[in-house]
Amino acid sequence: MPAGIRDKVAILGMGCSKFGERWDCDAADLIVEAYAEGMRDAGIETKQIDAAWLATAIEEQHVGKSAVPLATALRLPFIPVTRVENFCASGTEAFRGAVYAVASGAADIALALGVEKLKDTGYGGLPQRGRGTLNNMIWSNLSAPGLFAQLASAYRAKHGITRDDLKRAMAHISVKSHDNAARNAKAHLRNKITMDAVLNAPMVAEPLGLFDCCGVSDGAACAIVTSPEIARALGKTDIVSVKALQLSVSNGLEAQHNSWDGSYFHTTRIAARRAYQEAGVEKPREEISLVDVHDCFSVTELVTLEDLHLSPEGGAIKDVLDGFYDADGTIPCQIDGGLKCFGHPIGASGLRMIYEMYLQILGRAGERQRQTPPRLGMTHNLGGFPHQNVCSIAIVGRYGN
Amino acid sequence: MAFGILAAGAYIPRLRLQRKAIVEANRWFAPGLASLGKGERAICNWDEDAITMAVEAGRDALVGFDRRAVEMLYFASTTFPFLDRLNGGVVAEALSMPESMSALDVASSQRAATSALSVALRAGGCSLVVAAEHRRARAASASELTSGDGAAAIVVGGGAPIARLLGAAQSTVDFVDHFRTAESEYDYQWEERWIRDAGYMFIVPPIIARCLEAAKVTAADVAHFCMPAMVPRVVNSVAKAAGIADGAVADPMQTACGDTGAAHALLMLVAALEKAKPGERILVVGFGQGADALLFERTAQALPSAGRLGCAGHLARRREETSYAKFLAFKDLIEIERGMRSETDKLTPLSALWRNRDTVTGMIGGKCTICGTIQFPATRICANPNCNAVDSQEPHPFAGKIGRVNSFTADRLTYSPDPPACYGMIQFEEGGRWMMDFTDVEAETLAVGLRMRMMFRVKDFDPQRGFRRYFWKAAPAGAADGRS
Numbered sequence: 001m002p003a004g005i006r007d008k009v010a011i012l013g014m015g016c017s018k019f020g021e022r023w024d025c026d027a028a029d030l031i032v033e034a035y036a037e038g039m040r041d042a043g044i045e046t047k048q049i050d051a052a053w054l055a056t057a058i059e060e061q062h063v064g065k066s067a068v069p070l071a072t073a074l075r076l077p078f079i080p081v082t083r084v085e086n087f088c089a090s091g092t093e094a095f096r097g098a099v100y101a102v103a104s105g106a107a108d109i110a111l112a113l114g115v116e117k118l119k120d121t122g123y124g125g126l127p128q129r130g131r132g133t134l135n136n137m138i139w140s141n142l143s144a145p146g147l148f149a150q151l152a153s154a155y156r157a158k159h160g161i162t163r164d165d166l167k168r169a170m171a172h173i174s175v176k177s178h179d180n181a182a183r184n185a186k187a188h189l190r191n192k193i194t195m196d197a198v199l200n201a202p203m204v205a206e207p208l209g210l211f212d213c214c215g216v217s218d219g220a221a222c223a224i225v226t227s228p229e230i231a232r233a234l235g236k237t238d239i240v241s242v243k244a245l246q247l248s249v250s251n252g253l254e255a256q257h258n259s260w261d262g263s264y265f266h267t268t269r270i271a272a273r274r275a276y277q278e279a280g281v282e283k284p285r286e287e288i289s290l291v292d293v294h295d296c297f298s299v300t301e302l303v304t305l306e307d308l309h310l311s312p313e314g315g316a317i318k319d320v321l322d323g324f325y326d327a328d329g330t331i332p333c334q335i336d337g338g339l340k341c342f343g344h345p346i347g348a349s350g351l352r353m354i355y356e357m358y359l360q361i362l363g364r365a366g367e368r369q370r371q372t373p374p375r376l377g378m379t380h381n382l383g384g385f386p387h388q389n390v391c392s393i394a395i396v397g398r399y400g401n
Numbered sequence: 402m403a404f405g406i407l408a409a410g411a412y413i414p415r416l417r418l419q420r421k422a423i424v425e426a427n428r429w430f431a432p433g434l435a436s437l438g439k440g441e442r443a444i445c446n447w448d449e450d451a452i453t454m455a456v457e458a459g460r461d462a463l464v465g466f467d468r469r470a471v472e473m474l475y476f477a478s479t480t481f482p483f484l485d486r487l488n489g490g491v492v493a494e495a496l497s498m499p500e501s502m503s504a505l506d507v508a509s510s511q512r513a514a515t516s517a518l519s520v521a522l523r524a525g526g527c528s529l530v531v532a533a534e535h536r537r538a539r540a541a542s543a544s545e546l547t548s549g550d551g552a553a554a555i556v557v558g559g560g561a562p563i564a565r566l567l568g569a570a571q572s573t574v575d576f577v578d579h580f581r582t583a584e585s586e587y588d589y590q591w592e593e594r595w596i597r598d599a600g601y602m603f604i605v606p607p608i609i610a611r612c613l614e615a616a617k618v619t620a621a622d623v624a625h626f627c628m629p630a631m632v633p634r635v636v637n638s639v640a641k642a643a644g645i646a647d648g649a650v651a652d653p654m655q656t657a658c659g660d661t662g663a664a665h666a667l668l669m670l671v672a673a674l675e676k677a678k679p680g681e682r683i684l685v686v687g688f689g690q691g692a693d694a695l696l697f698e699r700t701a702q703a704l705p706s707a708g709r710l711g712c713a714g715h716l717a718r719r720r721e722e723t724s725y726a727k728f729l730a731f732k733d734l735i736e737i738e739r740g741m742r743s744e745t746d747k748l749t750p751l752s753a754l755w756r757n758r759d760t761v762t763g764m765i766g767g768k769c770t771i772c773g774t775i776q777f778p779a780t781r782i783c784a785n786p787n788c789n790a791v792d793s794q795e796p797h798p799f800a801g802k803i804g805r806v807n808s809f810t811a812d813r814l815t816y817s818p819d820p821p822a823c824y825g826m827i828q829f830e831e832g833g834r835w836m837m838d839f840t841d842v843e844a845e846t847l848a849v850g851l852r853m854r855m856m857f858r859v860k861d862f863d864p865q866r867g868f869r870r871y872f873w874k875a876a877p878a879g880a881a882d883g884r885s
């Protein structure tokens with residue numbers, strides 16, 4: 001395994017717009033909102049940025065193709081700007097581009113910005129869209145909830161779990177995320193909900209009800225990264241650095257080969273193992289302080305906690321119901337509300353997760369701040385569907401710790 | 402080697418609309434329809450049409466039969482989805498029949514199927530004659546009640562026939578009892594009493610007489626008289642006029658299925674072949690701008706017992722439907738609010754369809770010749786992570802394989818003409834898997850491990866261009882399945 005990027009790159013500043021139904025904003029407005037906060041935090045000027053990465057996934061709904069929309073919105077001075085797209089993991093991909101640029105020495109300071117303006121669709125949920133020429137002919141008539149819901153049937157069959165027990169654990173996950181988002185002014189959905197409301201909600205895709213699904217939101221988030229040395233030179237004393245950044249992409253095995261049973265994320269298990277190795281984490285359940293996973297659906301969060309090796313296989317239901325992942329639990333999960341309630345502007349989500357870890361590690365998370373500032377924060381950003389996806393994992397922590 | 406009918410198959414869609422539902426919904430306007438309110442009629446699922454039904458009937462007929470032996474395909478219908486695209490070409494490709502085969506669409510008359518069968522019998526060689534009808538009638542019309550959707554298929558050739566042709570006769574006259582033009586969606590029909598007296602009674606008995614004379618068989622020797630008729634009880638009158646015993650008049654399946662138009666004479670023939678004892682004579686008459694009469698003798702050769710549903714099996718594979726509104730929506734007789742999610746562009750690039758026809762229309766995947774891994778679709782590099790051999794795959798057909806549900810959902814978000822959209826991962830018993838749409842299934846019956854068979858169906862309608870694309874879907878396999 002390569003040496004990796006552990007502690008080679010520091011986060012100089014981060015920003016995040018308010019997520020939600022931003023009827024008054026174009027994507028460019030959201031870009032500027034996140035960027036302004038990030039640059040204030042970084043304490044630098046635009047001309048100091050050497051290169052930038054833009055993440056958007058459903059660009060046909062808002063900015064269109066290429067990196068030009070970012071360069072134009074921010075009037076970037078004709079620097080290299082690249083647009084990346086990797087399903088819902090696009091935000092972490094932009095971060096990876098910027099981090100690798102700094103780690104390689106190609107850039108001193110780099111920007112990663114993710115944005116999505118989804119609420120010009122005209123209806124709820126993600127836009128119905130084509131999947132590619134041949135895929136349109138042979139893929140099922142799918143939606144994201146319909147495919148993620150299938151984790152439930154396969155997980156139940158594998159572990160012999162009743163629908164009611166699974167639904168209760170899934171409901172606990174959603175209730176917890178709503179609780180957490182109530183303490184987050186930037187979150188999209190800040191209302192508290194009850195177990196009964198979740199369990200009796202209208203069905204979206206069996207067994208996922210309305211409250212098992214994350215919000216569809218407008219928003220943007222960004223990170224400005226540099227080397228720890230430059231961060232110090234710019235006056236930063238309290239530095240958060242990147243400990244690991246891993247990506248695993250399905251190669252058709254899950255979709256075509258019968259070795260995958262449909263109850264877990266093959267990519268997540270691989271990316272998590274590599275990330276722990278890169279970060280030097282040996283016992284994740286003991287060493288990871290805080291986690292933000294890609295909770296597009298409650299059941300995704302549930303099985304992901306096992307795939308990240310935080311809960312034992314088949315043990316996530318017990319951990320969830322025991323409050324292990326609650327805000328006051330051992331490893332809070334989605335302390336900012338997660339995709340479920342902070343919202344899911346696709347291109348921004350990966351960066352939003354890192355933003356929360358960054359705030360928590362620096363003790364700047366306001367009323368949702370963990371009492372003991374976390375040592376290692378992990379984010380898990382997934383794109384695609386259980387049977388073919390891209391999984392991006394980042395671990396960040398205090399530099400030199 | 403004797404020549405004759407070698408095999409027979411049928412397909413009747415699983416949904417059976419209760420006629421009561423039609424009568425009740427239209428009572429305010431047409432109370433007279435109540436007299437037609439008994440029983441049920443077969444209706445296509447939203448994703449079925451004449452082509453998909455023809456494929457199923459063809460598969461049913463071809464159980465245990467070597468498809469490569471078929472030299473000619475005749476596809477009869479008056480409800481072809483395409484006016485200019487060989488409908489039989491789609492059927493042939495979905496059935497993975499040899500490219501060297503010729504194919505003909507036979508249209509424009511209620512007797513299209515009997516005419517096609519008579520030509521096939523005269524031509525010699527091995528032919529598949531398939532007929533299917535996706536009937537369309539105005540709301541509150543009598544034919545909405547009396548018609549049904551369905552298909553039948555007959556294999557003709559040399560071998561061990563289940564029936565031999567004893568004689569045949571035809572006539573062609575421009576008798577217009579009803580018509581439908583390229584511009585009109587529905588039939589326009591003249592008075593029933595005139596159709597009975599000047600049509601059936603005047604035209605059919607002499608042709609039957611000629612047919613029996615050619616076969617040197619007396620009318621009394623006819624044990625099964627199969628003649629669909631749009632006018633009630635006219636068959637009995639024709640039988641009487643022709644000297645055929647009333648007890649020989651075959652059940653027109655009006656109560657259980659409805660009249661399947663151009664397919665119905667063939668469907669009745671298939672039913673008769675299933676019932677007839679060796680040596681019994683079956684007379685089939687197709688009526689429309691003249692008539693065809695074909696007289697067969699059932700041999701002792703048995704129909705395949707395993708894997709074939711036939712007419713009786715398909716009549717038994719049924720689900721009662723009581724929603725008239727759903728029927729109207731499926732037949733596109735009512736404009737329902739389909740929502741913005743239905744607006745997605747469904748363009749099919751024809752060049753890509755052609756390139757991928759084995760995958761899309763034939764559901765042919767690959768088998769790695771290095772490691773043996775069976776996979777769908779076939780790709781340049783083997784999917785087995787321990788192999789990944791390049792260009793190692795030979796064609797492997799999936800359409801006839803049984804799979805099991807590995808995971809599933811019932812999706813109310815994605816647009817479907819019949820929500821919830823049910824789909825899931827199908828794992829094939831011999832290997833291979835695919836995330837597939839399900840059809841002919843109710844969400845509450847889904848379970849991991851459920852056995853599923855592949856069915857050729859409409860995948861998407863493209864209203865912008867009038868095109869429709871087809872692919873295979875998974876449907877619960879009956880106890881009899883192992884069908885190909």
